[in-house]
Amino acid sequence: MAASLVISAPASGVGKTTLTLALARAWRNRGLNVQCFKSGPDYIDPAFHAAATGRASVNVDSWAMDRGTIAHLVSRAADADVVLAEGSMGLFDGVAARGVSGTGATADIAEMLGWPVVLVIDPSGQAQTAAAIAAGLRDYRAGVRLGGVVLNRVASPRHEDLVRRALNEAGIKVFGALPRHAEISLPKRHLGLVQAEEQTEIGKLIDEAARFVAEHVDLDAVLHAAGKWSPQAVANGLNVRPPGQRIALARDAAFSFVYPHMLEAWRAAGAEIVPFSPLVDEAPDASADVCWLPGGYPELHAGKIAGNPRFRSGLRAFAETRPVHGECGGYMVLGAGLTDADGIRHEMTGLLGLETSFAKRRMHLGYRLAELAAPMPGHKPGARLRGHEFHYSTILAQPDTPLAVVHDATGAVIAETGSRRGHATGTFFHLIAEDR
Template sequence: MTNINPSPAGLMIAAPRSGSGKTTLTLGLLRALRHAGVAAGSAKCGPDYIDPAFHRAASGRASVNLDSWAMSPALLRELAAQVGIDCDLIICEASMGLFDGVPGPAGQTGSSADVAAALDWPVLLVLDASGQSQSAAAVVKGCATYDPRITIAGVVLNRVGSPRHARLATEAIEALGIPVVGALPRSDGIMLPERHLGLVQAAETSDLEVRLAQIAAFVAEHTRVDVIQALASRGHRAAAGGSAGPAVQPPGQRIAIAQDAAFSFLYPHLLQGWCAAGAEIRCFSPLADEGPDDDCDACWLPGGYPELHAGRLAGSHRFLGRLRRFSETRPVHGECGGYMALGTSLTDAGGVMHPMAGLLSISTSFARRKLHLGYRSARLIDHGCLGPAGTRLRGHEFHYSSVETPSDDISFALVSDAHGAEPVPTGSRRGLVSGSFFHVIATEP
């Protein structure tokens, strides 16, 4: 990445806990601002593949992930500046609760508060007011005083039951000196569809434009969008202090990347960094029975939902054949869903076993589901497309699939969690093929 101008000021949309309405407010604001002719960039805190695609659909502009645990401060600043090019402001959606993170040095816990503090962005707090009125002010006061690094610039009440309910909560909160800039009534009509890893992906939501229009109208009717826009102007204009370089070195000069409904989980900042470093990206669709181009020198199978398309993948003989031939002379790497596709078989939710590429000896199953979730630190055991042996990477796991038949291949990396667990071997490596459930975010700061 090259040196770039300061980004516009930003605003963090956060909440005391998950499920409070952050995504609804973020998407509604992005689309409403777009309708008003405001160029709004967007970002998402933490490891999340799905929300940034919805941000992009709502705003018409690329979104990016910002993660204080996995990324260096320099990379955070540079990505914020990058996403703000030609924008009037940046709307950043927090993850989980505002202060939720993992043990770590100050500013490097993975919390959304860390990102807001690092970029000096004020916070717009979304508060689920159901089941309370004046007590909402106590929650707001707690959030406003818990971390002196951040500023709660305003509040939007959500799931408000009546005008009286809104008035009682608003009066109590504004007595603290914090403005209430919106009150969203209870509504089930604007919910986005979900599946086991979160929202159904933006590209798969057939009526997405209709839904986004409804959400924007809902937010515009019940919040003061102009005041919210003004709140963002209080924030610092983040600037990159020189190039941080790509978050992860490109796995090749010309990279073939699987990209379709089965393989779509690849962080935008990785692609941007690889392209900025001079790599060429060639996308192909396994579901369309396409394989990696022969003139590429590395192949990447991202995560996604291969378990929903296992039968179709098993029948994509041209894809499987070209992938096998490619792997004889050039590196192939699979992350999570891509790792599953590189194995010998994948058992779907109905218990039906489907043959996969057979390039790694692991067999996986979605019939026996167990959530695996959390940050991971990985150290590569051998040289590969992600770097030489000993390279340390930061990322995460998020999957429900289980290992049905353990691999007898060489392990890919030694992985530990963010809570100090002893490193354990994970993933598989056979010849030039490697894979694991580990999703890389950045080289360890």
């Protein structure tokens, strides 16, 4: 049986990812097999988990996935000694309307799997109030069990003592306290952390985080507070169809936002994935039967993409006879033009008429439920697709036929309907699962 824990916090930006990576690497350095998961829709953190553990990490999402799918995904931890699920946002933060098996909150996963929660508490600007926050989170939902807390960014020994005393009086275990340590901060950009594959020193950074946390956190006490978990029999697996038999997948620093469980489901269904890099001017493999452009950061590379003739002409030729689909950033590249942060317009591939601007920035964030009005690769008309949208680009024009009727998590219809023209389709949301 594996020691199982959920790493969560009262809010974003408190240090969940850093603590998760540090614990994972510290226990791996002790010779333990560590498996990580990410609760919620995040395409960046699983790559950091893999860098820390040497094992692939996947997302588990209570809004988009049913219990059978989640059980199937976590069963990969059957041979692990330690299982860590990193939460998103605050412990109970989700959407107002329930999805397939919950609201998307980290607490859903903790309760569903019976894994105790380790809270990361940042007591900056407070002392005893930190204990009140932790106690409130402990008592808010009966099915969620708090294992203890790790304090982060503690200002001084006196500050630590005040917070520890208050937590002890509240009956809450303190596993350790981390003083401020700027050297292990992970670099960020507008959609979150700079991707693991872009950081050449990521291994050293995780090693330093593990050393630092091991000095200040009682790793044995954390393991003692963990749950004892073993996988249950799973009646059903992933409800994900591959978009084709041989899939040309754009994959580089501009096209990297794809959920690991999607690629695994495609391969499990017998599909072959053939990666190519638009940034080095590669075209999709001519022997592929479908091309998929995931999201990423095309707005940071728009000039290079616009200046790569082999990629642009190769994609256009491919789309004359076979389907091409783009998600978010990939959708933008399928469009006619992309205006960057400096207000410079770059010509994209023109397979769709979409015009987008990163100069006019406005955050678009949330779960999406789309009912397809027309087919897209792997899915028939009428299919109900669950996904997530997160970008800062603004639509200037979306002239093509809508691909779907798209609702947010409250049921409101939104303007980002996706588009279709010929063999090209695109959406601003990233697909997570199809309703059964």
